[in-house]
Amino acid sequence: MPIILCAGVEYGQHNVRERSLTGYYLSLSEVVRIVEIEYGDIVKSYLIEVRDEGGKLIRRFKPFEEVALPVGRFYSSTYGYVPCLHVPSEEADRLNIAKRYRVALLLVERSGRPLLPFEAGAVGFDAQRVLEEFSRIEASLLTAAVAHPVLRVAHSYLLDSYMRLEEGDIDGARTSLRSAIQVLRDKALPQLSVPDEVKEFRGKLKSLLQALFSLMSYGGPHPGPAPRSTTEMAITVITDLIEYFAKILS
Numbered sequence: 001m002p003i004i005l006c007a008g009v010e011y012g013q014h015n016v017r018e019r020s021l022t023g024y025y026l027s028l029s030e031v032v033r034i035v036e037i038e039y040g041d042i043v044k045s046y047l048i049e050v051r052d053e054g055g056k057l058i059r060r061f062k063p064f065e066e067v068a069l070p071v072g073r074f075y076s077s078t079y080g081y082v083p084c085l086h087v088p089s090e091e092a093d094r095l096n097i098a099k100r101y102r103v104a105l106l107l108v109e110r111s112g113r114p115l116l117p118f119e120a121g122a123v124g125f126d127a128q129r130v131l132e133e134f135s136r137i138e139a140s141l142l143t144a145a146v147a148h149p150v151l152r153v154a155h156s157y158l159l160d161s162y163m164r165l166e167e168g169d170i171d172g173a174r175t176s177l178r179s180a181i182q183v184l185r186d187k188a189l190p191q192l193s194v195p196d197e198v199k200e201f202r203g204k205l206k207s208l209l210q211a212l213f214s215l216m217s218y219g220g221p222h223p224g225p226a227p228r229s230t231t232e233m234a235i236t237v238i239t240d241l242i243e244y245f246a247k248i249l250s
Contacts, residue, residue, distance in 0.1 A: 003107040003115055004048075004131050005031060006124035009087070011099040016072035016086045024087040024097060025074060030123045031107065032083055041071040041110040043085060048104040048130055050096050059096050063166035064106065067091065071110075104130045114152075137162065137232060141239050148249050150191070151242050154183040158238055165231055173231050174216045180238055181216070185209040188245050212237065 007026040014025050017040060028037060037043065046064035051057055069085040076082050085105075087097060097103060104127070107115055122128045131139075141162055161176035189206055216234055 003031060003035065004122045004127045005105045005107055006102060006127040006130060007105070009092075009097055009099055009101045009103060010074070010084075012074065014072045014074035014084055014086065016070050021072070021086070023089055024092045024099070025072060025084040026069075026087065026103065026105070027074075028071070028083040028085060029079065034123070035115050037071055037083060037110050037115075039071055039073055039083065042068050043071060043107055044068050044109040045085075046106040046108065047095060048106060050104075051102045052098075053100040053102070055102070058101065063163040065095065066163075067095075067105075102126070137235055137239075141235065148188075148246055150183065150187045151246055151249070154180045154188065154238075155242055157183065158235065158242065161231075162235055165228065165235070170228060170231055174234075177216045177231070177234055177238065178213055180242075181209050181213045184238070184241060184245065185213070188249070192245075192248055209241075 005026070005028075010025050010027065011023065012025075013020060013022050015021070031037060045067050047061050047067055048064055049057060049060040069087060072084050072086045073081045074084050092098070102125075109115065122131050141159065157176045157180035161173045161180065164170075164176060165173040185206060189202065189209070192202060192205075212234060215230065
């Protein structure tokens with residue numbers, strides 16, 4: 001599960017990959033109290049919003065902006081060496097990040113491994129507010145259980161579908177949805193272990209997935225873009241299916 005981190009942007013000396021750098025960083029001091037993150041890890045994250053030092057909203061990302069940030073460390077006279085996320089200057093400029101600004105990030109993975117096994121965590125000032133402001137699709141999609149390797153592939157396609165939908169690329173969103181469905185149907189479904197007396201259950205799940213695949217497909221020429229509401233509905237259903245598969249395959 002991901003962690004929602006609200007942290008202040010610092011600027012100063014810190015170490016990244018055994019190199020001493022001067023630049024922007026975000027403290028992970030509160031995060032490492034609840035999850036293991038090691039020096040040198042790459043943390044996959046999604047940037048949610050940026051606010052200035054007075055709390056004024058500078059930018060809210062729709063869709064969220066994916067970033068991969070290395071874990072470094074800085075020296076605190078109070079705590080000694082403290083882990084941090086290094087933000088390259090060019091990334092900071094592109095994302096409108098400056099010293100003493102506050103950012104909200106969704107931390108998803110560290111070096112390809114999920115952060116938390118059970119539920120989303122909220123860390124730092126205002127993190128709970130950010131979590132509560134997620135739309136229904138965002139909340140269900142971004143807090144889905146994705147520890148199983150096959151389901152993580154399906155979830156990756158699903159997240160790409162959501163990002164494309166928010167950018168207005170409905171055809172692209174549906175293409176990614178079909179890929180997510182194919183992974184569930186062809187790779188996850190065969191791994192389900194069900195008692196002999198309910199073997200038809202596997203067939204019913206396969207029929208459901210095929211129906212969703214058909215719903216996300218076009219039969220020949222079409223007059224215009226597919227309805228957004230249908231795509232949103234499919235994202236929600238497939239998210240629920242991934243969570244359901246996760247419970248059975250765990």
